[in-house]
Amino acid sequence: MPTDLPYAADAEVSLAPEELAVSRAYIAVLRGQYEKELGQGYVSVQTKFNYSWGLVKSQRRDHQVEGVQLLLEIYRAEASRRRECLYYLALGHYKMGNLEDARKFNALLLSKEPTNMQAQSLAQLIDNSTARDGYIGMGIAGGAAVMGALLLAGLLRRNRN
Incomplete structure (x- = not known):
C-alpha cells in the first residue's frame, strides 16, 4: 500500500543550518x-495536525513534547486521523527517546497495516536503539562491577596488612 508518510530514518538526519x-x-x-x-475559539483538526507535526520534526525537545x-x-478525538497520528506519535516518542511508547504506537499501526514500509522502518530503528541502550547499560553495569571488585579487593588487602 503506497503511503505519503515520511520515512523514520529522516528523523535521525540533522538539518543543515539553512534547513534549520x-x-x-x-x-x-x-x-x-x-x-x-x-x-477565534476553534482550531481545525488540519491546523492542529500540521502544527503538531512541525513540532515533532523540530530538534527541540520541548517542541517535540508539545507536538506529541x-x-x-x-x-x-478524531477517528479519521488515527492512522496518521499513530505513525507521528511513534516517531515523536522515538525522537524523544521514549522507546517503549514509540514501540507501542508503531505496533498499533503495524497491526492495522502490516506492510507499511515507514512503520517497518521505524520498528527497525526502535529495535536498534533498544539494543544499543541495552549494550550501553550492560557496559555501565560491567564497569560498576569491576570497580566494586577492585574496591573490595583493595579493602580486603588493606585489612590483611
Missing part, C-alpha cells in the same frame, strides 16, 4: 495559524 532556519520559520508560521484559530501532546489530543 526554514524549519524555525515553518514552525513559526504553523504556530501563528494555530494561535489565530485558538483565539497535540497528536494525542487528535488521536483521541
Whole structure:
C-alpha cells in the first residue's frame, strides 16, 4: 500500500543550518495559524495536525513534547486521523527517546497495516536503539562491577596488612 508518510530514518538526519532556519520559520508560521484559530475559539483538526507535526520534526525537545501532546489530543478525538497520528506519535516518542511508547504506537499501526514500509522502518530503528541502550547499560553495569571488585579487593588487602 503506497503511503505519503515520511520515512523514520529522516528523523535521525540533522538539518543543515539553512534547513534549520526554514524549519524555525515553518514552525513559526504553523504556530501563528494555530494561535489565530485558538483565539477565534476553534482550531481545525488540519491546523492542529500540521502544527503538531512541525513540532515533532523540530530538534527541540520541548517542541517535540508539545507536538506529541497535540497528536494525542487528535488521536483521541478524531477517528479519521488515527492512522496518521499513530505513525507521528511513534516517531515523536522515538525522537524523544521514549522507546517503549514509540514501540507501542508503531505496533498499533503495524497491526492495522502490516506492510507499511515507514512503520517497518521505524520498528527497525526502535529495535536498534533498544539494543544499543541495552549494550550501553550492560557496559555501565560491567564497569560498576569491576570497580566494586577492585574496591573490595583493595579493602580486603588493606585489612590483611
